[in-house]
Amino acid sequence: MAAGFLELDPTHLTGLHLNPIDYPAPFNPRGDSYQSPSSSSTGSAVASAAYPWLDFAIGTDTGGSTRHPAGICGTYGMRASTDFVSTAGIYSVSPLLDSLGIFARSASVIKAVLQSLMESSHPSLVPSKQPVKYKLLYPIRAKNTRSQDSFRWFPYPGEPGNAADVEDLIEQTIQKMESHLKCTRSPFNLDDTWRETRPAEQDESLDKATGDIYTVLTTHSCVRKTIDPFIADFKAANNGRSPAIDHIVKARQDYGRSTTASQYDTAVQSAKVFSHWFREVILAKSAKDEFPLLVFPQSWGLPNYRDEPDSGPLFFKSFSIYSLSYLSGCPDCTVPVGEVPRQSRVTEAEMFLPVSLSILSPPKTDLQLLALLSKLEDEGVLRAVRAGTRLYADAD
Numbered sequence: 001m002a003a004g005f006l007e008l009d010p011t012h013l014t015g016l017h018l019n020p021i022d023y024p025a026p027f028n029p030r031g032d033s034y035q036s037p038s039s040s041s042t043g044s045a046v047a048s049a050a051y052p053w054l055d056f057a058i059g060t061d062t063g064g065s066t067r068h069p070a071g072i073c074g075t076y077g078m079r080a081s082t083d084f085v086s087t088a089g090i091y092s093v094s095p096l097l098d099s100l101g102i103f104a105r106s107a108s109v110i111k112a113v114l115q116s117l118m119e120s121s122h123p124s125l126v127p128s129k130q131p132v133k134y135k136l137l138y139p140i141r142a143k144n145t146r147s148q149d150s151f152r153w154f155p156y157p158g159e160p161g162n163a164a165d166v167e168d169l170i171e172q173t174i175q176k177m178e179s180h181l182k183c184t185r186s187p188f189n190l191d192d193t194w195r196e197t198r199p200a201e202q203d204e205s206l207d208k209a210t211g212d213i214y215t216v217l218t219t220h221s222c223v224r225k226t227i228d229p230f231i232a233d234f235k236a237a238n239n240g241r242s243p244a245i246d247h248i249v250k251a252r253q254d255y256g257r258s259t260t261a262s263q264y265d266t267a268v269q270s271a272k273v274f275s276h277w278f279r280e281v282i283l284a285k286s287a288k289d290e291f292p293l294l295v296f297p298q299s300w301g302l303p304n305y306r307d308e309p310d311s312g313p314l315f316f317k318s319f320s321i322y323s324l325s326y327l328s329g330c331p332d333c334t335v336p337v338g339e340v341p342r343q344s345r346v347t348e349a350e351m352f353l354p355v356s357l358s359i360l361s362p363p364k365t366d367l368q369l370l371a372l373l374s375k376l377e378d379e380g381v382l383r384a385v386r387a388g389t390r391l392y393a394d395a396d
Contacts, residue, residue: 025306029388030074031351032344036304038072040065041101048103049073052387056113059101062093063214064322066101067358070334071299074354074391078102078110078370081363082329085117092226094217096271097326106384107335107373114366132368135290136177137282138185142192152321153296157187165340166300166355173337173357174295176381183290190282197281199273207318210274214323215315216267219256227253251314271327278328283362291368294360296321301340301353324360331366333359333373335382339391352390 026046028037037046041059045066048057059066061079070077078101085100092098100117104110139153141161154170155161178184194206203209234243245253283292325332339352361369376382385391 028073028306030072030339030391031303031342031353031389032347032349033389034305034307034344034346035353036072036306036308038069040069041103042069042073044101044103045069045073045075045077048075048105048387049385050387054387056102056104056109059103060087060090060093061099061101061326062097062218063320063326066103067298067322067325067332067334070103071336071354071356071358072304074336074339074356074385075334076104076107076110076336076385077334078114078366079325079332080114081331081366082326084331084364084366085114093222095221096217096268097214099326105386107333107370107377107382108384110333111367111370111374114370118367133288133290134181134183135292136174136181136183136185137292137294138174138187139190139294139296140187142189153190154187163300163302163340169338169340169355170297170357173381177295177376180376180379180381181293193281194277197277199277202273210270210319210323210327211317213267213271213274213327214320215255215317216259216263217271219252220259220264220267223253223256227256248314255315274323275328278324279330279362283328283330291365292362293369293372294324296358296360298334298356298358299354301342301355303342303345303353305345321358329363330360331363331369333369335359335373336385336391337382339395352395354391 025037025039026043027033027050028035028046029050041061044057044059046069047054048070059069059077061067066077066079080100080102082097082099087098087100090098102110102113104113141153141156141159143156143159145156145159155167161167174185191206194209195204198204198209231243235241282294285292324330334356335358336354336356338355340355341350342353343349344351359369359373373382377384383392386393
């Protein structure tokens, strides 16, 4: 044994779990700076949350790649309506679901960026100056919901959830929105509504009706049109050697190669059916011609350390809240609403983690939504955030 070094014989490590840690992702500046930054457009989310000299950052959003990192990193993150802004030149995952993502520390900055990126064919989409009546859609959990599902929607009336401090913070924001928008929230349960109004021949379970759509759409075409051509080009340029591919990514690619054209066509049709149902039933305009806004929890201020191994399934086979916008083509913006104290297992000191909501509006109403969010900032219902460990300057 060399001085200063301990040699370990692997045969003597029975019962000892060795978990070598890699650091491929940037560091989330919020909290103890050791929280996961999520994935996909993570670099842009972290940059927006970390650097005060950076006004905004661009990303993509196919299944949540902008909205989820924005929530965890405590910044605004907008998924634009599908085809609202050109996605030419991006690494395509699914032509049907891909959309532009924008990160910033305030809604007004995102609005300015989106306006500059808009296609010239959208002059009629400039927000109207006429007074707007709003309908605030408020999806709630089913009665006696299992604890592991309780973070999907808002609490069932009278039933507490798992994070009372977070739910109190969210409730304060919803009440401010009701006051500012001059409307009362409209509670509903999405699963119940689907069972009662679902299209003919659709399974009564929302999980079964939508669970495979994202998996098939994002693996079938991506492997054939993007990944396999890249691998072929790499081999041609490197004497037949294959590129190094993460084992999880490879497993998903292999699944995509196993899917058939028939499975893909079925997923496309299922996506269209759900999209039509969501727009015509959930976002339907009332007789009062109200502008519908769907709001739901995005991040819960829960610790999620970057060195914890991902033990989740290769694919999720259940309904995803992120599918509401990517299947319907709606704009969807993550908005920070505050932060909550948590004890860090890394620093053993108190840290504060972001809490955020998602706010969704009908397709092609991106500028109307952002104009409203900017106004809510001006009125103090929402707040712009700053870069660094804490979201707000007055926290110091």
